[in-house]
Amino acid sequence: MSEARERAATGPPVRPRGWAHRHRVLLIAIVVVLLGAALVSISPWESCGRGLRAVDADEESIGSSYVCVGLNLDSGPMRADDPLDPLEKLIKSRNEKAGENFKTIVVLENLAPDPKVDSQPFPFVRREVQGAITAAWPKNGPPGIKLLLANYGSNAEHWQVVAEEIVAAAAAQRIVAVTDIGISTESSRALVAELSRHGIATIGATVTADNMNTDPKGVRIDNFFRVGPTNTDEARAAAGYIAAHGFKRVMMIQGVSKEDTYATTLAEAFQSSSKVPVIFTKTYDVKPLTDTSREAYLRGLFSRWHNDICGARPDLIYFAGRGLDLGALVAALAGDGACEGLDTVTVMTGDDASTLAGKPLPLNKDISVRLRYTALAYPDQWDMFTADPAHPTYKKNYDNFVAEFTGTHGFPKAELWDGAAMIEHDAVAAAVEAAVQNVSSDPVSVPDVLRSIDCNSPVPGATGFIAFDQATGNQLDKALPILSIDPDGSVHPVDLVWSRGRPLNTKADCGR
Known part of the structure; x- marks a missing residue:
């Protein structure tokens, strides 16, 4: 019988079973234990969406042991049981309809404030986001506008992460401007300076520190603008x-x-x-x-x-x-x-x-x-304003904003009482104007377009006409309500004053 036929008849030689085969039940048990340990070690916050990184948080304070910081490219949750989730889902659905020729506006804030550490409460942040949505997507607004949220954490502690993610995404996302900026701190100044160094414009809403338009060395930040007042x-x-x-x-x-x-x-x-x-x-x-x-x-x-x-x-x-x-x-x-x-x-x-x-x-x-x-703004502030014949439209502009806020988007009018939605609306409105007027999609082209929003070409806003001073980037002639707070927490108007003593005047402010 040939060797080949002998092998065919008798089969392959019998080999002793390996350890894994002989102890397969034990091996399966070990694999299950190891897999369980791995799953325990992989925390849920490690699945923060694109552009985000996880950092530890105080679960006792905010109900979550983690917070996602960075640029929220997927408009997903940024913490466990994220209270911004309904607005993030709304933003995601609108972004998906922006088409191929889109331009993006970023809203930067501490989006998960810790009440033990941070001075700004979450409801204020929520209203800022509502104001941004109102400005980005009015009923008859321009097509192709996207909105993204960015979170730099408590006291802007993670500003470097945010800067890196925004710079990395700027070209692909066609970022027009980063708006809001949250609170005035050394970290937020450093962030604004870093974005400017990369040619990215920022439009402050609630940042009022006078030195926000200079970097930590005192050098003017060319690409910083603000719609709110200075200190x-x-x-x-x-x-x-x-x-x-x-x-x-x-x-x-x-x-x-x-x-x-x-x-x-x-x-x-x-x-x-x-x-x-x-x-x-x-x-x-x-x-x-x-x-x-x-x-x-x-x-x-x-x-x-x-x-x-x-x-x-x-x-x-x-x-x-x-x-x-x-x-x-x-x-x-x-x-x-x-x-x-x-x-x-x-x-x-x-x-x-x-x-x-x-x-x-x-x-x-x-x-x-x-x-x-x-105050930065107040919903009834224009009722204190005796209309200047040259500027009959302040109240009309505000009424248009309210119609969009409550009608188009269905946000409660009661959410306007602290002015947060109004001032962030105006920051995003300025960015939308720059997006519409700019023929380029390159983010570095935007600052020049924003500089053209001046006393000759102001943008109508909820808090007044928006016009930027060419030398400083600050708002011209900002209206400032003076308010009182009663023991029950209710707010009442006391007076309305102007940062330069008068409303915007094209002759005086433009040198005509």
Whole structure:
């Protein structure tokens, strides 16, 4: 019999079974255990969408142990049980209809604020996004506009991640501008400067620090613009109000954190603008705390100042600090005992006080407090404006915005009370105008188009006409409502002033 036929008849030689075959049940069990361990080690937040990276968060504070930071290219959730999810889904559906010849506007904010750390509450952020949606997609608006959200985390801590993702996506996404910018900090300044270095325009909405248009070295950021006021505008308005109402003894409480440029530049601007001498100043600086909240810490600190305030007997305290911190001051004034000779005091501050509105405040306790602040915007502000015959359309522009906000998009009109939706609408409206007027889709071409939005060619907005100063990028002639907050948290208009003392005037502002 041949060797081949012998092999065919007898089959292949018998080999001893390997360990894996002999112990296959045990092997399967080991694989299952290892796979389970791997699944446990792979946390759900590692699936943040394109353009996003996961960072740890305080689950006790925000209900999620992670937050996604970066540019949300897929418009998906950025944390567990993301409260922005309905708006993200709306943005995603509209982006999918933008077609091939689209242009993109980015809304940059701290989109998952931690109440233990951040001064800006989530409802304020939600209203900003609603305002952006209203400006991006009005009923008869231009086609091809996309909106993307970007998150830089608490205190803009992850600004470098956001900058990298926006720069990487700028060409493919045809980014027109990055709007909003959140709060005024050294980190947000660095972010704006980095984007400008790559030719990307930014349009600030709620950033009011005067130095936001300069980089950390003090060099002008060429591609930064803003639709809101500066702190100098706000301080000048407050100083005028204080002088007009006969206040004589002014004390200042000032936040001095080097990171928080909102507080430091607001204090500097008020010192230089006040027509009434500041008789006494107290300063505070809050570092991130591990064992207590910012508000609780400041409540205790301000209580220690009770005797100092009583001794100074101010009739007005100018508060150059965050709204969350102001709440701690009001609580201290209310609950630490009466002062001889100081039954009532007026506390005046900047726009960040809007974060206190809507919440009950102890304003009529041991020391009665009258609370005033200069606001970015207010829904009834044009009812305080005696229409200039040369500018009959301020109220009409606002009414058009409300029709889009409530009618086209179905957002509640009650969401307008703090001005967040109005001011972010105007930032995005300026970006939409640049997108429409620009024949190029290259992001580096946009700043020149934005510079053409000047006193000769302003854009109608909810907060007034938008026109940029050619030298600074700041808004020209911004309207500033002065508002009061009552003990029940309700807000009421007190006055309407202008950053340059008058509405936009093409003859005066354009040198005609």
